[in-house]
Amino acid sequence: MTPLITANQLEEIINSGEDVLLCDCRFDLTDPESGKKAYEESHIPGAIYVDLDRDMSGNKTGSNGRHPLPSPEAWAQTKTRLGMTSNTLVVAYDKQGSVYASRLWWMLKATGHAKVQVLDGGLDAWNGPMGTVPRKPNPAPQAIEPRTYVGLALVDEVVANLQTKKLTVIDARANDRFHGQNETLDPIAGHIPGAINHFFKGNLSATAFKPAEQLFKDFVELLGPVKPAEVIHQCGSGVTACHNLLAMEVAGLKGSRLYAGSWSEWCADPSRPVET
Known part of the structure; x- marks a missing residue:
C-alpha cells in the first residue's frame, strides 16, 4: 500500500462504501486545543479526531521528551477505542503539511498496521463535502494486542x-x-x-x-x-x-x-x- 493517497482516490473509496476510518490530526504545538476546535467546526464527513497529546503521546516524566510515545499497551488500548481493527483502512490528514498525520502513520506502521495512508495535501487538497457534527469513535469489537514499536x-x-x-x-x-x-x-x-x-x-x-x-x-x-x-x-x-x-x-x-x-x-x- 502506498503511504500517500490523493483526495480524488479518497473520495472514490468513501463513495464506494469501503470501510475507511478517517482520522483528523490537526494540531498546533503552541495552541494544543486549536486542532480539536477546528475539527469541531468543520471536518471531512465521518472523520474522528485523533489528538497528538491525548492519543498519540504517553505520560511525560520531565526527562522523556515533550511527546513521548505511549507504551505499546496504552497505544493498543487507544487503537481499540478509536475503532481500528487489523483490516481497517486508516487515512490520516491534517492542515499542517501532514506533520501530525505522519506521526499517526508511523505509529500504526511501527505496530503492525499495514493499511494506513496519509491524505496528500491534507485538508487543503480536499474538494469534497465538509461535515460539522463531530463523530465519536466506534470502539473495535475485539481488543487489539500490544505490539512493540518496530523501527x-x-x-x-x-x-x-x-x-x-x-x-x-x-x-x-x-x-x-x-x-x-x-x-x-x-x-x-x-x-x-x-x-x-x-x-x-x-x-x-x-x-x-x-x-x-x-x-x-x-x-x-x-x-x-x-x-x-x-x-x-x-x-x-x-x-x-x-x-x-x-x-x-x-x-x-x-x-x-x-x-x-x-x-x-x-x-x-x-x-x-x-x-x-
Missing part, C-alpha cells in the same frame, strides 16, 4: 553513536533551531552532535509532498552513500521527524528509524553534549 531507536543508541559514528542522525527541525537560534519550545538550544539537518518542509511543494523521484534525489544528495537502514530521524519531540520518515518511504528509501524522544529528551540530561 524505534532509543536514546542510549544515539548516545553510543557519538563514539561509533555508524549511524547518520537527521534532524527535521528548521535550520535556525538546528543551529541553536530562535529556540522557543525547548529550554536548551542546539542539536545532537554530528546530526545533519533536513527541514521537513523541504519535502513539500505547497502543502503536498514532492514527487517520489524528487524526494529520492533530495535524500540521496543529502545522504550520499549512507543506506536508509543507517539513518535515525529526530526533531524536537518526535513528530516532524515522522514527516522525513514518510518522505523517505514515498521515495522508496525504506528502513530508517525514529528517535522518538528527540531533542526535547536529549537536552533534558545535562550530561549529554550539545552542538550549535
Whole structure:
C-alpha cells in the first residue's frame, strides 16, 4: 500500500462504501486545543479526531521528551477505542503539511498496521463535502494486542553513536533551531552532535509532498552513500521527524528509524553534549 493517497482516490473509496476510518490530526504545538476546535467546526464527513497529546503521546516524566510515545499497551488500548481493527483502512490528514498525520502513520506502521495512508495535501487538497457534527469513535469489537514499536531507536543508541559514528542522525527541525537560534519550545538550544539537518518542509511543494523521484534525489544528495537502514530521524519531540520518515518511504528509501524522544529528551540530561 502506498503511504500517500490523493483526495480524488479518497473520495472514490468513501463513495464506494469501503470501510475507511478517517482520522483528523490537526494540531498546533503552541495552541494544543486549536486542532480539536477546528475539527469541531468543520471536518471531512465521518472523520474522528485523533489528538497528538491525548492519543498519540504517553505520560511525560520531565526527562522523556515533550511527546513521548505511549507504551505499546496504552497505544493498543487507544487503537481499540478509536475503532481500528487489523483490516481497517486508516487515512490520516491534517492542515499542517501532514506533520501530525505522519506521526499517526508511523505509529500504526511501527505496530503492525499495514493499511494506513496519509491524505496528500491534507485538508487543503480536499474538494469534497465538509461535515460539522463531530463523530465519536466506534470502539473495535475485539481488543487489539500490544505490539512493540518496530523501527524505534532509543536514546542510549544515539548516545553510543557519538563514539561509533555508524549511524547518520537527521534532524527535521528548521535550520535556525538546528543551529541553536530562535529556540522557543525547548529550554536548551542546539542539536545532537554530528546530526545533519533536513527541514521537513523541504519535502513539500505547497502543502503536498514532492514527487517520489524528487524526494529520492533530495535524500540521496543529502545522504550520499549512507543506506536508509543507517539513518535515525529526530526533531524536537518526535513528530516532524515522522514527516522525513514518510518522505523517505514515498521515495522508496525504506528502513530508517525514529528517535522518538528527540531533542526535547536529549537536552533534558545535562550530561549529554550539545552542538550549535
